[in-house]
Amino acid sequence: MTGYEETLLTRAEMLEDTGDLAQPVLAVLAGAQGAGVDPRAVISLTAALQALDPGASTGYSAGSQKDRRDGSGYGSDSEFLEALSDAEDQVREHLREVKELQEQVLAALDRAQQDLGQARHDLAAARNALAAAYAMRTRQPCDGCHAARAAAIADAEAAVADAEARIADAERRIAICEAAADLLDPLAERLTRALAQLRTAPQDLGEIYELIYQFVRSGGKLPRYGRWIEGANA
Numbered sequence: 656m657t658g659y660e661e662t663l664l665t666r667a668e669m670l671e672d673t674g675d676l677a678q679p680v681l682a683v684l685a686g687a688q689g690a691g692v693d694p695r696a697v698i699s700l701t702a703a704l705q706a707l708d709p710g711a712s713t714g715y716s717a718g719s720q721k722d723r724r725d726g727s728g729y730g731s732d733s734e735f736l737e738a739l740s741d742a743e744d745q746v747r748e749h750l751r752e753v754k755e756l757q758e759q760v761l762a763a764l765d766r767a768q769q770d771l772g773q774a775r776h777d778l779a780a781a782r783n784a785l786a787a788a789y790a791m792r793t794r795q796p797c798d799g800c801h802a803a804r805a806a807a808i809a810d811a812e813a814a815v816a817d818a819e820a821r822i823a824d825a826e827r828r829i830a831i832c833e834a835a836a837d838l839l840d841p842l843a844e845r846l847t848r849a850l851a852q853l854r855t856a857p858q859d860l861g862e863i864y865e866l867i868y869q870f871v872r873s874g875g876k877l878p879r880y881g882r883w884i885e886g887a888n889a
Contacts (some may be wrong), residue, residue, distance in 0.1 A: 661765070663760050667835040670753055673752050677708035679742035680853070682689040687735055688715055689728020696856075696863040700739075703852035706845045707746070732864075736857060743853040750846040757839045766834035771825035778818035785811035 680703055687697050694715050701713040788807035793800045820850040 660763055660828045660835075661738065661754065663763060664831050664835040664838075665761070666756055667838040667842075670749065670756065671706045671838050673749070673842075673845070676742075676746055676749055676849075677704055677711055679705060679738070679745055680704045680849075681711065683735070683738045683742055684713075684715060686729045686738060690730070690735070692735070693863050695887075696860045699852040699855040699859050701719035703746075703849040703856075706852065707847035732860065735860075739853065743850065746846060746850050746853060750843065750850060753839055753843050755844060757836070757843065760832050760835045760839060763771065764829060764836070767825050767832060773820060774818050774821035774825055778815060778822060781811055781814035781818050785815055786871055787811075 680700060684704065685702055687700070697715060701715065704711050704713055711773060729738070786807065788811045789806060791800070791804040791807060793804055
């Protein structure tokens with residue numbers, strides 16, 4: 656009876672591993688570093704990375720003008736934003752799967768708790784029936800009363816054993832569901848935090864390079880193979 660709940664727990668354990676989600680964010684940071692993006696513009700990205708992989712290195716150095724080489728980083732902000740959008744999509748999809756699984760776990764937990772309540776009710780009734788069976792009177796000479804009493808006791812004992820087994824099964828199912836929830840709840844929080852940080856990154860970029868964007872909007876052109884946005888220490 657615990658097979659379904661075990662499947663949910665296994666799925667939760669698989670979703671908890673967000674290492675694959677961290678890789679696209681690392682790639683975005685690497686591309687931004689190669690392009691010389693100001694470290695202040697990627698603060699949200701490093702925060703998202705830490706949420707996805709607390710053990711990941713978040714070291715970042717924009718370097719100087721001479722560090723930029725063609726092919727070593729993003730050639731434009733549009734490339735950066737496109738890669739950022741792809742990373743965001745992956746985190747969003749992962750979060751959707753986590754929330755869907757959370758709903759399944761909650762439904763399974765509710766069913767297990769209902770089954771536990773019913774089994775406990777049945778156990779009480781079976782114990783009452785067992786007590787009544789033991790209290791059945793017999794007569795001498797026997798007119799079948801001994802057999803009836805023995806049958807009633809056997810039936811009640813079987814009902815007690817069945818209810819106790821269902822209680823144990825329901826308690827195991829509840830424990831498995833709670834274990835899955837213990838994984839999914841903090842995971843959903845981490846993913847939500849990472850997604851919020853990724854969504855903030857374009858705003859950070861716009862604020863740090865506001866003057867450059869004003870220059871471009873007024874007709875200015877940035878060099879294609881130059882450092883498309885200069886580092887803080889350039």
